[in-house]
Amino acid sequence: MKILVTGGAGYIASHTNLELLNGGYDVVAVDNFINSNIESVKRVEKLTGKKISFYEVDLLDKEALREIFAKEKVDAVIHFAGLKAVGESVSMPLRYFKNNLSGTINLLEVMEEFDVKNLVFSSSATVYGDPATVPVTEEFPLSVTNPYGRTKLMIEEMLRDISNADKTWNIAILRYFNPIGAHESGDIGEDPNGIPNNLVPYIAKVASGALETIHVFGNDYDTPDGTGVRDYIHVVDLALGHIKAIEKLQKNPGLVTYNLGTGVGYSVMDIIENYEKACGKKLPYVIDPRRPGDIAETYADPTKAKEELGWIAVRGIDKMCEDTYRWQSKNPNGYKS
Ligand code: UD1
Numbered sequence: 001m002k003i004l005v006t007g008g009a010g011y012i013a014s015h016t017n018l019e020l021l022n023g024g025y026d027v028v029a030v031d032n033f034i035n036s037n038i039e040s041v042k043r044v045e046k047l048t049g050k051k052i053s054f055y056e057v058d059l060l061d062k063e064a065l066r067e068i069f070a071k072e073k074v075d076a077v078i079h080f081a082g083l084k085a086v087g088e089s090v091s092m093p094l095r096y097f098k099n100n101l102s103g104t105i106n107l108l109e110v111m112e113e114f115d116v117k118n119l120v121f122s123s124s125a126t127v128y129g130d131p132a133t134v135p136v137t138e139e140f141p142l143s144v145t146n147p148y149g150r151t152k153l154m155i156e157e158m159l160r161d162i163s164n165a166d167k168t169w170n171i172a173i174l175r176y177f178n179p180i181g182a183h184e185s186g187d188i189g190e191d192p193n194g195i196p197n198n199l200v201p202y203i204a205k206v207a208s209g210a211l212e213t214i215h216v217f218g219n220d221y222d223t224p225d226g227t228g229v230r231d232y233i234h235v236v237d238l239a240l241g242h243i244k245a246i247e248k249l250q251k252n253p254g255l256v257t258y259n260l261g262t263g264v265g266y267s268v269m270d271i272i273e274n275y276e277k278a279c280g281k282k283l284p285y286v287i288d289p290r291r292p293g294d295i296a297e298t299y300a301d302p303t304k305a306k307e308e309l310g311w312i313a314v315r316g317i318d319k320m321c322e323d324t325y326r327w328q329s330k331n332p333n334g335y336k337s
Contacts, residue, residue: 002026003246004074004116006059006107007081008052009036011190012122012179014044015239016078018188021048023243028072030065031081032058035193039335043187059103062110069114076118076249077111078242079104082151085197086126086293089148100151108162117169118249119159120242125177125231125261125298127153134265135301138175138257145293156257163255170252172245177231177261177300179238181320182327189327190235191334199271200232200320204328207279214283216268218290223297227268231261231299234315234323244309261300262313270317278321 003020007013008029020027021044029041029052041054053072057064059081082100083089089096111117128136129143144150156173163169180200182189195211196202205211219226241260248256266274276283305311 001076001246002028002072002074004068004072004077005029006077006079007031007036008054009033009038009040010080012176012235012238013078013080014040014188015183015235016080016242017041017052018044018048018183019236019239019243021050021052025246026053028053028055028068028074030055030057030059030068032056034083037191037335040188040191047183047185047187059106060099062106065106065110066113069110069116074116076120076246077107077116078120078122078246079107080122082122084148086146086148087197089151090146093147096147096151101154104155104158108158117166119169120172120174120245120249121155121159123156123173123175124149124152125175125259125300127156127175128298130295131298134297135263135299136259137301138259138304160255167254169255170249171255172248172253173255173257174241174245175257175259176238177233177259177298179235180232181234181236181315181323183236184323184326186323186326186330189324189331191331199268200275200324203272203275203283204324206283207275207281207325208328208332210332212284214272214285215288216272216285217288217294219287220290221296223267225267225269228294229265229267229297229299231263231265232271232317232320233260233262233313234320237313237315241305241309241311244305244311248309256308258305258309259300259302260305260311260313261302263300263302265297265299266317271321274317274321275325277318278325
């Protein structure tokens with residue numbers, strides 16, 4: 001079976017490519033390198049001893065996309081491609097709408113044209129907004145607070161409309177909680193451009209000496225230690241969730257939606273402590289004001305994915321931190337090392 005992976009050089013995609021290749025799938029990947037590096041593709045090929053059919057293509061280039069579909073005869077698509085920085089999306093909403101929405105519409109149109117109607121879509125727990133209670137099930141009301149989140153929710157809604165109109169589509173919407181960690185080889189991992197926005201990449205840079213001190217965004221939330229609580233999930237567990245979703249699509253389920261999380265919440269301070277254990281030293285931090293738009297607490301109810309996909313996250317927080325540390329130590333400058 002041949003899978004097209006969009007955003008195929010990115011963080012979650014590279015781990016998914018590796019599991020796809022190890023699982024016997026053929027992988028065709030496209031990426032425009034806005035926020036990624038060809039090195040991740042090369043490393044996955046090296047780790048698996050298998051080839052990825054790679055194209056440097058932007059999803060906004062519909063003709064190029066058509067050529068790939070004509071040539072490669074893919075069976076299903078995993079759609080990761082998209083811009084994902086919340087702050088940037090607030091200041092440049094049009095860029096987000098153009099890239100994420102137009103890119104997805106092009107992809108869906110070309111899929112329809114070539115009668116490839118199996119899709120796994122990379123959504124986010126951000127579509128739950130500030131949930132009234134935790135854990136969060138797939139039935140919770142949806143709302144968003146920024147343009148990035150809006151693109152995820154709008155794409156979800158487009159997919160629900162498409163599925164309602166044409167029952168021959170099979171679509172799995174996967175709502176990720178907070179992906180962290182890296183492959184245990186330490187050869188592929190998260191490589192954000194510039195100063196990281198997300199907690200764990202930031203901690204990793206402080207541990208390696210590239211940044212001075214961790215900024216904890218608020219310690220006055222209504223949580224056990226006052227800092228924000230999230231459901232951190234190992235990226236390899238997340239990648240394996242995509243394999244289960246591809247398997248599910250082969251049973252013609254129509255449109256299905258799953259939370260991919262562990263079901264366990266950790267605070268910012270928990271993460272700092274666990275990372276200190278992984279790297280064997282104390283890490284400096286300061287308490288800053290809350291980051292605008294942040295919520296106190298969210299974590300998944302992952303029961304549906306367990307029951308319907310037979311998927312469960314098995315890698316714990318210690319492994320998430322150890323694997324991040326290994327990746328950061330082996331690649332202090334990410335793929336540019
Ligand atoms: C963020 C995005 C979310 C996106 C997800 C993708 C925001 C508001 N939300 O989630 O839409 O889907 O990334 O990975 O950006 N924190 C610090 N110091 C830091 C960074 C973060 O204390 O330097 C805290 C935050 O306040 C939060 C927790 O760490 O409590 C996790 O933050 P982060 O890693 O940025 O993820 P989210 O905000 O949950």
